[in-house]
Amino acid sequence: xxxxxxxxxxxxxxRIFLRNSVLTIGGAIAAILxxxxxxxxxxxAVKGEEAKAFTQIxxxxxxxxxxxxxxxxxxxxxxxWVVTTKSLGAWVVVKNETSVxxxxxxxxxxxxxxYWNPDRNRFLCPCHAGVFDIDGNVISGPPPxxxxxxxxxxxxxxxxxGKTITSNSGQQKNG
Amino acid sequence: MRVKKEGWxxxxxxxxxxxxxxxxxxxxxxVGWLQTLGSATLITFVALVVTGVxxxxxxxxxxxxxxxxxxxxxxxxxxxxxxxxxxxxxxxxMVVLAxxxxxxxxxxxxxxxxxxxxxxxxxxxxxxxxGAAFTGYLLPxxxxxxxxxxxxxxxxxxxxxxxxxxxxxxxxxESIGAVTLVRFYSLHAAIIPILITTLISIHLFLVVRIGIxxxxxxxxxxxxxxxx
Ligand code: FES
Numbered sequence: 001x002x003x004x005x006x007x008x009x010x011x012x013x014x015r016i017f018l019r020n021s022v023l024t025i026g027g028a029i030a031a032i033l034x035x036x037x038x039x040x041x042x043x044x045a046v047k048g049e050e051a052k053a054f055t056q057i058x059x060x061x062x063x064x065x066x067x068x069x070x071x072x073x074x075x076x077x078x079x080x081w082v083v084t085t086k087s088l089g090a091w092v093v094v095k096n097e098t099s100v101x102x103x104x105x106x107x108x109x110x111x112x113x114x115y116w117n118p119d120r121n122r123f124l125c126p127c128h129a130g131v132f133d134i135d136g137n138v139i140s141g142p143p144p145x146x147x148x149x150x151x152x153x154x155x156x157x158x159x160x161x162g163k164t165i166t167s168n169s170g171q172q173k174n175g
Numbered sequence: 176m177r178v179k180k181e182g183w184x185x186x187x188x189x190x191x192x193x194x195x196x197x198x199x200x201x202x203x204x205x206v207g208w209l210q211t212l213g214s215a216t217l218i219t220f221v222a223l224v225v226t227g228v229x230x231x232x233x234x235x236x237x238x239x240x241x242x243x244x245x246x247x248x249x250x251x252x253x254x255x256x257x258x259x260x261x262x263x264x265x266x267x268x269m270v271v272l273a274x275x276x277x278x279x280x281x282x283x284x285x286x287x288x289x290x291x292x293x294x295x296x297x298x299x300x301x302x303x304x305x306g307a308a309f310t311g312y313l314l315p316x317x318x319x320x321x322x323x324x325x326x327x328x329x330x331x332x333x334x335x336x337x338x339x340x341x342x343x344x345x346x347x348x349e350s351i352g353a354v355t356l357v358r359f360y361s362l363h364a365a366i367i368p369i370l371i372t373t374l375i376s377i378h379l380f381l382v383v384r385i386g387i388x389x390x391x392x393x394x395x396x397x398x399x400x401x402x403x
Contacts, residue, residue, distance in 0.1 A: 040255060
């Protein structure tokens, strides 16, 4: 048996052949079985972001025109198999029937809650005196970029919002 | 004799004698497919450990979440249905194969001298496999699981004298609830697998050490001891 190798280099002994066959077939089986296990394991890292559903928050007709209004709403949050509801809010500005904007209620500086001051016609942040105009542009203070907006849709008079879109600095600021 | 060409590892650790004593064993005449049932049982156990460990990654052992987490595995995690499916069927398979393996050993008289210890360890293993199957059955926390455990623990409760004690021990209290689920989970995913692994090691050591029993043939008193 053992001298199979000595007999010639082009002749593969039975022992070697069987060993290679077992290794190949075994390796193939292990790979086929291992693939789903690996995919299962890495699932959270590769699943990609889930499209966030739009939540209805108000009707256009309920809100005053050109006066920012703070609207609270509840959103279903899915964490694995746990579904919870979270209370959220947004500053909504209705220009007309179709032009509606919703701002994320956190200041773009360090995330404080800002408020609308009707006398000065500005959004004011109490933390470090950030000031924004009605379109969310920075007027003064430390905020680095305009207010973040929410994805928004008006559908048959209903206002629906989705996820927050981080505004990019500069663009809106100048415009 | 194998060609002497030692690899890096072999040169240092000298594994060849271990390999030889594990794999180059003398196998008696007449040994065939029936003697593979033990290995088949072992393979299902390996599959159960791999898939089971994967399942723990997404399973929640609390009454509020157990059912939903199983649905999450089934419907959302990539190949979750497959991992759980393999675990489910391999569990049934292991019980069946372990029983068949035991029956083969019984009917071929392979439990006799000098293999009594292997047999006793094997019987304990069979009990542990039953225990794993029973405790695992509760974990999906659906109606079937719940009522099967109600009945199963009630049966344990009918045992004379110690029944009431065993019942409360299993349930972690008077009735089935959150504590029962955690206890069963602990038994199923920690205690029983550790015991099974330990006993399998002993079982396999004895098999290799003593050798496989030669099948008995008509008219021959067979000598049980095989040369190693
Ligand atoms: S957090 Fe609003 S200005 Fe600093």
